[in-house]
Amino acid sequence: MVDKALTGAGLRGQVAGQTALCTVGQSGSGLTYYGYDISDLAEVAEFEEVAYLLAHGELPNAGQLAEYKGKLKQLRKLPQALKDVLERIPASAHPMDVMRTGCSMLGNLEMETDFSQADGHIERMLALFPAIVAYWYRFSHDGVRVETDTDDDSIGAHFLHLLHDKKPSELHEKVMHASLILYAEHEFNASTFTARVCASTLSDIHSCVTAAIGSLRGPLHGGANEAAMELIESMPNADEAEQTLMGMLERKEKIMGFGHAVYREKDPRNAIIKAWSGKLAAEYGDSRLYDVSVRCEEVMWREKKLFCNADFFHASAYHFMGIPTKLFTPIFVMSRVTGWTAHVKEQRANNRIIRPSAEYTGPAPRPVPPINQR
Numbered sequence: 576m577v578d579k580a581l582t583g584a585g586l587r588g589q590v591a592g593q594t595a596l597c598t599v600g601q602s603g604s605g606l607t608y609y610g611y612d613i614s615d616l617a618e619v620a621e622f623e624e625v626a627y628l629l630a631h632g633e634l635p636n637a638g639q640l641a642e643y644k645g646k647l648k649q650l651r652k653l654p655q656a657l658k659d660v661l662e663r664i665p666a667s668a669h670p671m672d673v674m675r676t677g678c679s680m681l682g683n684l685e686m687e688t689d690f691s692q693a694d695g696h697i698e699r700m701l702a703l704f705p706a707i708v709a710y711w712y713r714f715s716h717d718g719v720r721v722e723t724d725t726d727d728d729s730i731g732a733h734f735l736h737l738l739h740d741k742k743p744s745e746l747h748e749k750v751m752h753a754s755l756i757l758y759a760e761h762e763f764n765a766s767t768f769t770a771r772v773c774a775s776t777l778s779d780i781h782s783c784v785t786a787a788i789g790s791l792r793g794p795l796h797g798g799a800n801e802a803a804m805e806l807i808e809s810m811p812n813a814d815e816a817e818q819t820l821m822g823m824l825e826r827k828e829k830i831m832g833f834g835h836a837v838y839r840e841k842d843p844r845n846a847i848i849k850a851w852s853g854k855l856a857a858e859y860g861d862s863r864l865y866d867v868s869v870r871c872e873e874v875m876w877r878e879k880k881l882f883c884n885a886d887f888f889h890a891s892a893y894h895f896m897g898i899p900t901k902l903f904t905p906i907f908v909m910s911r912v913t914g915w916t917a918h919v920k921e922q923r924a925n926n927r928i929i930r931p932s933a934e935y936t937g938p939a940p941r942p943v944p945p946i947n948q949r
C-alpha cells in the first residue's frame with residue numbers, strides 16, 4: 576500500500592495559491608471571512624450581509640444592505656425555459672443533480688459573455704438557486720407550480736416559504752441565516768478548488784459553479800450532511816447509537832459528519848449549529864435525534880479524537896425545520912455559491928492556468944505490439 580503522506584495524496588497541506596477571502600484552521604480551529612470571525616458573523620449578521628461581504632470585500636452599511644436585498648428579491652422569477660427543464664426532471668432524481676442541471680441551463684439562457692458582468696450573474700444565481708430546487712421539488716412531488724417571486728425578506732425564508740407553502744417562523748428564519756453564513760466560504764475546499772480550476776481556463780461563471788456543485792455533491796464533502804441524517808435516523812436512542820458507532824469503528828467504516836482535512840482540534844462551525852439544533856429540538860418537542868447526535872459526538876471523540884464537522888448537527892437542525900433529507904446539500908449550494916464565485920473573481924483577477932504535475936508510476940517505454948501478438 577502506498578503511503579498517502581509520502582505521495583502528497585489529496586494535496587494535503589500544500590499551498591496551491593493565495594486568497595484574501597478566508598482563513599481556515601488557524602491555531603487548529605479558527606475561521607474568518609475577510610478577517611471577521613465566523614462566530615461573530617453568525618451571531619449578529621444576516622446571510623445577505625455575508626454574501627455582500629464575500630462579493631465586495633466589506634460588510635454593507637444599512638443602505639447598501641437594503642439595496643442589495645431589494646435587488647436579490649427582484650431576481651427570483653424563474654425563466655419559463657428553465658421551468659420547462661425542471662418539470663422534466665423526475666421526482667426520483669437527486670436534488671443536487673437538479674441544482675447542477677438548473678445552474679447549467681441558466682448558463683444557456685443568460686450566458687456570461689463578458690467577465691465585467693460577473694456580479695450580475697452571481698446575484699442572479701444567489702437569488703435563483705432556492706427557486707430552482709424548490710420549483711422542481713414541489714412540481715415533481717406535489718404536482719404544484721410554485722410562484723417563486725415571493726417578497727420574503729431573506730434567501731433562507733424564501734426557500735422555506737416555497738418548500739412549505741407558508742412563511743417560516745422567526746426562529747427558523749434565524750437558523751437559516753446562521754446556517755447559510757456557516758456554509759458560505761471555506762478557502763480551498765474541494766468544490767471551491769474545482770471552481771478555481773475551471774475559472775483558471777477562463778471559462779464562464781456558470782461552468783465554474785456547475786463544476787463546483789458536482790464536487791460538493793459527494794459524501795466526503797457537502798453530501799455528508801445527508802449521510803449523517805441517514806445515520807442518526809437509524810438510531811432509536813443514545814445507547815443504541817453508541818453500540819452502532821462502536822461496531823462501525825471496529826469495522827473501520829467512515830462516520831459521515833466527523834473529521835476534517837484541515838482542522839485538527841475542532842470545526843468552529845459545529846458549536847454554533849449544535850446550539851441551534853438544541854433550540855430547535857426543544858421547539859420540535861422530541862429530542863431523540865439531538866440526544867443521539869450528542870452521544871455520537873461523545874463516542875467519536877472518546878474513541879478516535881474525531882470531532883463533528885459543520886455537517887453533523889446540520890442534519891438534525893434541518894430535520895427539525897421540516898426539510899426533507901434530500902434537500903440538505905442543495906441548501907449548502909445556496910450558501911456556498913457566494914464563496915465559489917468570490918474565488919472565481921479572485922482567480923480571474925490574477926490568473927494563471929492551474930496545471931500541476933504528476934509523478935509517473937506507469938510502465939517503462941515499450942514498443943506497441945502488432946494486434947495479433949497481444
Ligand SMILES: CC(=O)SCCNC(=O)CCNC(=O)[C@H](O)C(C)(C)COP(=O)(O)OP(=O)(O)OC[C@H]1O[C@@H](n2cnc3c(N)ncnc32)[C@H](O)[C@@H]1OP(=O)(O)O
Pocket residue numbers: 585587794795796797799828829830831832833834835836837881884885886
Ligand atoms: C463541509 C465539509 O465538507 S466537512 C467534511 C464532510 N465530510 C465528512 O464528514 C465525511 C467523513 N469524514 C472524512 O471522510 C474525512 O475526515 C475527510 C474527508 C473530511 C478528511 O479526510 P482526510 O484529510 O483524509 O482525513 P485525515 O487525514 O484526518 O484522516 C486520518 C484518519 O482518520 C480516519 N478518519 C477520518 N475521518 C473519519 C471518519 N469520519 N470516520 C472514521 N474514520 C475517519 C481516516 O480514515 C484516517 O485513517 P487512516 O489513516 O487509517 O486512513
Ligand SMILES: O=C([O-])CC(=O)C(=O)O
Pocket residue numbers: 599758760761763764765796836837884885
Ligand atoms: O474545507 C474543507 O475541506 C471542507 C469544508 O469544511 C467546507 O468546504 O466547508
